[in-house]
Amino acid sequence: MHDRGVMKTYHHENALLGIDKEKQPKVLRCFSKYVKGRVEAAGLLPLMTCIFPSVDKTMLSAFSEIWKLETSSFHLPFGEMTITLDDVSSLLHIPVEGKFFTLPTLTCEEATIILVKQLGVTRDEVAEEIRRSLGPYARSSWLLKVVEEMAEKGLTKKAARAFLLRLVKMTIFCGKTNSKVEVSYLGLFLGLEKVGEFAWGAMELAYLYDQLKEATKLRTNSIGGYLNLFQAWIFEHCPTNLFDRNVCLYSGWIRHSGMIRPYVPERVMRQFQMLQDQPNLPPANIPPIEEIDNLEKEADDDDSGSGDAMHGGGGPDKKRKGKVAEVS
Structure with missing residues (x-):
């Protein structure tokens, strides 16, 4: 049986908070009452505190190898186990009921238009960012800068959109593009009053299942998804003190x-x-x-x-x- 070794993981805790050289979280400095209110209204505020300093790559790699596509479950020596909606609700405390969504496929020009209109940045700034990101993406560091600038200008809605976009892509929808964020996710936050209508937890679980599916492929050497949930689930159901x-x-x-x-x-x-x-x-x-x-x-x-x-x-x-x- 082929063993791929320890897989590469994507874990952005310091980047999520924008830890600077003085070890101070920049995000919290621009986390205004309005921005916090929008995050709370979406049911995503717990993601700000569900933080592991690191993830155990070896442990996650071992579990990903026993994931079965057909049953969406881990096949363990004593039977099957899986991450359930109850686990998502209990461990993350984010909503598992509500609406699903379908992301649009954006061209670079369409991504430029939506970023200019919804985040309040100039077209030249966006064009440069998309050029550097090599597609309809924005870097998480750039989005953090936008959050800070919009918060300083009092443009709270635009700051909240940038904050939420960055938050979900660095946590529950964390992919393998490292620090790049798909602009298509910004469509979820056009109507800030409706952000609480989505089944964030259920969508996060579907995303993690898909990442586990990809991780089972022979030539895959990395895994995405919200690994904080993955690791917390293992700690909850498979404690390390089961044996000496x-x-x-x-x-x-x-x-x-x-x-x-x-x-x-x-x-x-x-x-x-x-x-x-x-x-x-x-x-x-x-x-x-x-x-x-x-x-x-x-x-x-x-x-x-x-x-x-x-x-x-x-x-x-x-x-x-x-x-x-x-x-x-």
Whole structure:
């Protein structure tokens, strides 16, 4: 079975808040009462606080490999699980009921017109931004600048549109264009009084399902979607303390009386919800019974700084030293 390794992820927490050199969130400085009110009316205010400093790429990669297109679910050793609308509502606290939408396909000229009209920027500024973005897109850094400028001028509606556009594309509809935002999403915020009518949570879930579908393809090496939700769901339903890693990931020999058997969990890492690397072949030579006395926890000289680990003498992993316990 082909294993692609750890996938590239797209996580924009610092960029979302516009963290500057003094570690101060620029977004919050232009987060006026009106802009906050529009975000709250849309039901998207929780996205401002649903923040992980980072995401676990290895864990997300492992889960994406067991996603099945036909059932929209993860196939785990004990059965199927999936991210549900209840999970979205409970973890993100954004609305899962309401209207769906269909995005238009915009040309660069159409994108220029809508940005000029709805965000209050000049045509020259937009033309330069689209040129730099190589299509009907706008960079998130440019949108943050627009939010600041419109807020300073008191053009609160235009600031709110730019803010909401940037927010949804860096969170619930985060794609693989890195910092580029599709201008077509701006159509969702033309009528700010109606932003609360959309089923943001349901649409976010459909978007994440689609990103997981793409991630299952053999040549895909990255994953998009709202990975904060993905990671929060794993933490909620598959806590990491389900097993003692020091014990379960021990690799070596175990024995019962004179029966000696290899214990090689590195061949079934997916069972521990971890990324499966190419395992070594099982060892051919069984060590003398005198070397297999007990299983003990001790520091691993070959992995400084890793803390305690379980080690076995003469086992499949020849780097490990120590003794292995007899199984009664």
